[in-house]
Amino acid sequence: xxxxxxxxxxxxxxxxxxxxxxxxxxxxxxxxxxxxxxxxxxxxxxxxxxxxxxxxxxxxxxxxxxxxxxxxxxxxxxxxxxxxxxxxxxxxxxxxxxxxxxxxxxxxxxxxxxxxxxxxxxxxxxxxxxxxxxxxxxxxxxxxxxxxxxxxxxxxxxxxxxxxxxxxxxxxxxxxxxxxxxxxxxxxxxxxxxxxxxxxxxxxxxxxxxxx
Numbered sequence: 629x630x631x632x633x634x635x636x637x638x639x640x641x642x643x644x645x646x647x648x649x650x651x652x653x654x655x656x657x658x659x660x661x662x663x664x665x666x667x668x669x670x671x672x673x674x675x676x677x678x679x680x681x682x683x684x685x686x687x688x689x690x691x692x693x694x695x696x697x698x699x700x701x702x703x704x705x706x707x708x709x710x711x712x713x714x715x716x717x718x719x720x721x722x723x724x725x726x727x728x729x730x731x732x733x734x735x736x737x738x739x740x741x742x743x744x745x746x747x748x749x750x751x752x753x754x755x756x757x758x759x760x761x762x763x764x765x766x767x768x769x770x771x772x773x774x775x776x777x778x779x780x781x782x783x784x785x786x787x788x789x790x791x792x793x794x795x796x797x798x799x800x801x802x803x804x805x806x807x808x809x810x811x812x813x814x815x816x817x818x819x820x821x822x823x824x825x826x827x828x829x830x831x832x833x834x835x836x837x838x839x840x
Contacts (some may be wrong), residue, residue, distance in 0.1 A: 630654060632746060639669050639754050642747070651743045652722065658734075660725035661685030663747075667715030667755070672830045674757040676748065677718035678766040678797065679736055685723035690716035698798035699763070702818060713830055715755055719770045720744045732801070741770070758828035760790050761821065764797030777804055782816035784824065793821040 630651045636642040646663050653659050664680040666689055675691075683693035691699060691710070700710050720736040721744055727734045736744075748770070752760075762771040771787070774780045777796055785792045795817055796804050804810050 636750055636754060639667070639751065642750055642754065643667075646721065646747050649721065649747070652720075652740045655739065655743070657737070657740055658725050659722040661723035662688065663721035664688055664690055664723070665717045665721060666690055666711060667717070669755075671713070671715040671755065672757055672828045673713055673759040673761065673825060674715040674717065674751075674755060675761045675763060676767045676771055677716070678764045679718050679720045679733070680723045681733065682723060690718065695797065695799040698800075699795075702795075702798065702814075703821075713825070714761070715751070715757065717748060717751060719748070719767050721747065736766075741766075745770075756789065758790055759821070759824045759830070760787060760792040762792060762794045764795075765802075768794045778810075778813075781810070782813040782820070784820050791824050793817055793824055795821075 630649050631645045632649075632651075633641075633645065643665065646665060649663050660682075661680060661684075664684050667674070677690060680690065681693045681695070684690055690696070700707065703710065705713065720740050724734040724736050724740070726732070760771060762768045765775070765777055768777065768780055769775050771792055772780060772785055772794065774794075777794070780794045781796055783794075785794075796802075796810070796814060805814065
């Protein structure tokens with residue numbers, strides 16, 4: 629049964645409850661995994677994805693599939709550097725399963741997104757990251773309230789004491805990066821992210837773009 633405290637004193641206790649959360653399943657949604665997240669106290673940067681994929685569901689670790697490899701290539705980080713730098717979560721924490729049509733993954737419903745809102749809100753209060761990186765349209769809308777990638781990729785946004793630098797989703801499924809103009813936006817976003825990570829004192833050496 630899902631357990632949610634009104635407040636948490638540590639990320640460890642919040643994560644312990646989050647990892648066994650079944651709030652969406654209890655409302656009848658056909659989830660195909662338990663929650664997937666990774667991170668620890670003291671991390672100054674957070675990546676917010678959209679939802680785990682099938683590989684992440686199997687390994688119970690974020691960004692393990694093809695999209696994760698592409699994201700690490702953009703950032704020029706190996707796995708150890710990536711997970712050491714970023715607290716990794718997503719808008720919805722469980723793999724939603726395959727789409728009923730058999731093509732791709734099932735998108736999370738607005739209700740599932742709302743049920744997961746609790747966890748990210750409290751992580752932000754406890755972690756207090758200096759840099760937040762929403763990845764993809766759903767994450768950007770959740771973190772910044774902006775629906776169109778064209779309106780935000782290549783810019784940074786102030787969120788209280790933090791700065792957010794959104795990135796497009798690295799899966800390429802949307803085709804957004806097929807446009808040369810959008811690849812320029814991605815290069816600008818990665819340059820901004822490097823600066824913000826450096827400002828926060830968490831930038832590994834060599835964070836720069838490799839979009840080709």
